[in-house]
Amino acid sequence: MGSIAAKKEDLYTPIIATIDEVEQLTFSEKRFHITLPNGQELNHQPGQFVEVSIFGFGEAPISVSSSPTRKPGFELTVRRTGRLTEKMHQLTAGSQIGIRGPFGHGFDVEKFRGKDMLFIAGGIGLAPLKSLIEYAMDRRNDFNRLIILYGAKNPAEILYPAEIETWKKMADVELHMTVDRPDEHWKGNVGVITTLIPPLQLDLENTIATIVGPPVMYKFVLMALKAKRLPDANIYMSLERRMKCGVGKCGHCQINDSYVCQEGPVYSYLRIKELEEAI
Amino acid sequence: MSSQTKDLSQLKRYFFDQNTTDRFIRFLMDKAQLIAPHRKGEKSYSFQVTTDPQKVVLNYPRTIQPLKKFFLPPRETLLEFELNKKPKVKKPELKPQERIFLGVHSYDMKAILLLDYGFERGKPEENYFVRREKSIFIGIAYEPDEHHFAQDLGIDIFDTTGFSLFMVPVEKGFLVFEVDETGERILTEFGAGLPLGNEIQYERPEYAKKLKMHHNRLPQIFEHVYHSDVWKKIAERCVGCGTCNLVCSTCYCFDVFDEVELNIIAGKRERRWDSCMLNPFAEVAGGENFRPTLESRTRHRLYRKFKYITDYSGELYCVGCGRCSKYCPAGISIIEILNELIEDYRRQQEQHAVAMG
Numbered sequence: 001m002g003s004i005a006a007k008k009e010d011l012y013t014p015i016i017a018t019i020d021e022v023e024q025l026t027f028s029e030k031r032f033h034i035t036l037p038n039g040q041e042l043n044h045q046p047g048q049f050v051e052v053s054i055f056g057f058g059e060a061p062i063s064v065s066s067s068p069t070r071k072p073g074f075e076l077t078v079r080r081t082g083r084l085t086e087k088m089h090q091l092t093a094g095s096q097i098g099i100r101g102p103f104g105h106g107f108d109v110e111k112f113r114g115k116d117m118l119f120i121a122g123g124i125g126l127a128p129l130k131s132l133i134e135y136a137m138d139r140r141n142d143f144n145r146l147i148i149l150y151g152a153k154n155p156a157e158i159l160y161p162a163e164i165e166t167w168k169k170m171a172d173v174e175l176h177m178t179v180d181r182p183d184e185h186w187k188g189n190v191g192v193i194t195t196l197i198p199p200l201q202l203d204l205e206n207t208i209a210t211i212v213g214p215p216v217m218y219k220f221v222l223m224a225l226k227a228k229r230l231p232d233a234n235i236y237m238s239l240e241r242r243m244k245c246g247v248g249k250c251g252h253c254q255i256n257d258s259y260v261c262q263e264g265p266v267y268s269y270l271r272i273k274e275l276e277e278a279i
Numbered sequence: 280m281s282s283q284t285k286d287l288s289q290l291k292r293y294f295f296d297q298n299t300t301d302r303f304i305r306f307l308m309d310k311a312q313l314i315a316p317h318r319k320g321e322k323s324y325s326f327q328v329t330t331d332p333q334k335v336v337l338n339y340p341r342t343i344q345p346l347k348k349f350f351l352p353p354r355e356t357l358l359e360f361e362l363n364k365k366p367k368v369k370k371p372e373l374k375p376q377e378r379i380f381l382g383v384h385s386y387d388m389k390a391i392l393l394l395d396y397g398f399e400r401g402k403p404e405e406n407y408f409v410r411r412e413k414s415i416f417i418g419i420a421y422e423p424d425e426h427h428f429a430q431d432l433g434i435d436i437f438d439t440t441g442f443s444l445f446m447v448p449v450e451k452g453f454l455v456f457e458v459d460e461t462g463e464r465i466l467t468e469f470g471a472g473l474p475l476g477n478e479i480q481y482e483r484p485e486y487a488k489k490l491k492m493h494h495n496r497l498p499q500i501f502e503h504v505y506h507s508d509v510w511k512k513i514a515e516r517c518v519g520c521g522t523c524n525l526v527c528s529t530c531y532c533f534d535v536f537d538e539v540e541l542n543i544i545a546g547k548r549e550r551r552w553d554s555c556m557l558n559p560f561a562e563v564a565g566g567e568n569f570r571p572t573l574e575s576r577t578r579h580r581l582y583r584k585f586k587y588i589t590d591y592s593g594e595l596y597c598v599g600c601g602r603c604s605k606y607c608p609a610g611i612s613i614i615e616i617l618n619e620l621i622e623d624y625r626r627q628q629e630q631h632a633v634a635m636g
């Protein structure tokens with residue numbers, strides 16, 4: 001116990017960062033482009049999160065929605081769901097916020113090298129997954145097929161219409177979308193996201209599936225993937241919990257023995273199977 | 280975590296009569312901030328900063344709160360901020376302070392060593408370790424009551440791990456044992472004189488085992504009882520108040536809040552103790568609750584003590600202080616929960632044996 005004095009870190013003081021662009025994406029979602037002071041970069045992995053401080057309102061864990069290959073700065077996609085995010089939506093370019101992180105483990109991109117990538121996103125789950133999708137597009141030669149499945153409640157809630165238009169035009173990207181409730185202009189698929197899975201032709205051994213969506217989605221997507229005989233070891237997912245401290249202390253994000261802010265938010269399905277409370 | 284337990288029989292010992300003990304307490308008060316057990320109301324005890332040596336009570340069953348409040352305060356300001364156009368953030372200054380904790384039972388000491396692991400794991404937290412680094416502990420032997428079961432968990436009444444000095448009540452005073460170099464220095468400065476031979480003996484308080492199985496096997500039991508009916512049975516009596524978490528020696532979960540002063544310019548970020556037994560603990564932004572039942576929360580609390588952190592540290596995170604049992608308004612005893620789980624495990628093993636023929 002002699003070395004107590006040597007080990008201490010200030011874990012809770014955020015860096016003051018600047019919002020330099022705000023974009024209204026849907027009725028309840030906005031995208032914020034953020035830069036750190038003095039030309040610092042976040043240097044995150046796709047799938048990692050930061051703790052965002054809106055002083056006076058608190059701190060919330062938010063996934064980084066841009067790829068680390070797209071510098072300078074990074075972007076966060078935020079849905080209005082409570083006091084803090086409501087306040088954040090009122091901020092304009094030039095506003096300052098606090099940032100801590102990046103935290104946790106994102107997607108292990110080195111492991112995915114040379115693979116067929118199957119991205120499965122439901123609703124705002126596309127935000128964290130976009131960091132990996134853009135990463136794969138920017139390092140296109142490192143990956144084989146890129147297949148994107150995206151499901152939204154209705155056409156008005158499609159998160160990144162501009163990006164999606166670009167992805168549609170990319171010859172080496174396979175994009176499949178569906179909505180639960182179409183409007184009069186919608187010409188695409190109608191139905192839940194799992195309906196997009198059976199028609200896929202997959203090289204099972206070499207396909208990596210990454211899933212991010214609302215809690216209710218995981219079990220059904222897993223069932224559909226298992227029905228295709230995709231190996232469990234090839235499945236990764238990002239889990240949502242209330243990471244209050246981000247540094248493995250406060251206990252709020254704990255799933256059985258795992259602190260999501262440390263081991264997650266991205267987990268291999270093999271690990272998820274050991275965690276009874278996970279999905 | 281180092282765990283070199285020194286056997287009292289190998290340590291230098293001194294005899295302090297009541298007068299010497301009073302003088303010693305005054306000496307410690309001059310040396311540093313002295314924290315010791317005091318009476319709180321008629322039947323309760325509390326660790327408090329000592330201002331009057333006469334008010335220190337060295338013979339006590341347990342304090343309401345363990346020592347964690349001195350290292351992880353119930354409320355603590357993490358940041359102060361100003362809400363101007365450009366927010367200014369300041370971290371309150373943390374200064375290490377010499378503190379001596381007198382009259383600490385071995386299970387409360389063990390709890391601090393376990394908290395050290397929690398606050399070091401991953402990233403060592405400054406707030407905790409600044410408070411921890413200049414703390415000195417003087418232990419004391421105690422008489423176990425109906426709720427103590429530290430011995431069943433392998434924490435002996437005379438366990439000296441973590442202490443600098445250790446006191447054992449004897450007739451007309453105390454035997455004071457010199458455990459480490461800090462303890463030796465304190466006794467020299469105090470002028471304790473020459474150590475005794477072995478002529479004064481002390482008695483080991485009586486203790487009847489309370490758990491139906493050896494503590495080394497508890498983590499193994501927790502491999503088998505995740506789906507036990509015991510959780511439901513306990514949850515039916517539990518009122519979900521979270522008292523067990525608040526008085527637990529090793530619970531350290533917290534929540535974080537921002538508060539703004541009435542002028543709307545200044546504010547602070549504060550952390551407060553939280554409780555995994557409370558309903559919103561595992562709730563996320565959309566309203567989904569990942570431990571929505573008392574059953575799942577009771578299980579989580581017990582698994583945190585006997586499995587989850589144990590899988591990484593090798594240590595049980597219950598020290599057998601008995602606080603959760605003593606202060607539970609529904610009269611739920613952790614000893615009873617453990618014994619029921621042990622019984623359930625044994626039944627499973629028997630059924631398995633029968634099935635295997």
